[in-house]
Amino acid sequence: MKPSSFLLVPAILLVSSVPLCAGEYSVLKEEIATARKALVTLVLHRDKRGPDQQKLVKDTADAVSAHLAKLKAPVGKGPEFKELNETWAAFKATREKELVPAILAGEREKADKIGTGIQKTRLDRMYALIDAIEK
Numbered sequence: 615m616k617p618s619s620f621l622l623v624p625a626i627l628l629v630s631s632v633p634l635c636a637g638e639y640s641v642l643k644e645e646i647a648t649a650r651k652a653l654v655t656l657v658l659h660r661d662k663r664g665p666d667q668q669k670l671v672k673d674t675a676d677a678v679s680a681h682l683a684k685l686k687a688p689v690g691k692g693p694e695f696k697e698l699n700e701t702w703a704a705f706k707a708t709r710e711k712e713l714v715p716a717i718l719a720g721e722r723e724k725a726d727k728i729g730t731g732i733q734k735t736r737l738d739r740m741y742a743l744i745d746a747i748e749k
Contacts, residue, residue: 649674
């Protein structure tokens, strides 16, 4: 192997890993959107509040948590990554402990207040953080 090849291989690996990392965050964003869609279905369709939809709501949120747990902060993005994890944890906890129970209890006003209040703020923040991490 020529000496110049020793430099080329690391350079190729570095360049090829950058889109993968960025792609992982795009996938995460899609998973968050899927989890949100499952919950919105639960809110809007009384006939879809059974065990199957409830399981989908839980499973899609768990998928986001699992994906996020596998990711690492990109170089220089530690604070944003930490905030993303904290924001997701708060979002998921509120979803499981307050929002879903309110929806299932038929407390539409309470569910709307949570969903359009703190949860909307957190969702917007997560998307902004993912965008900042991808740059």
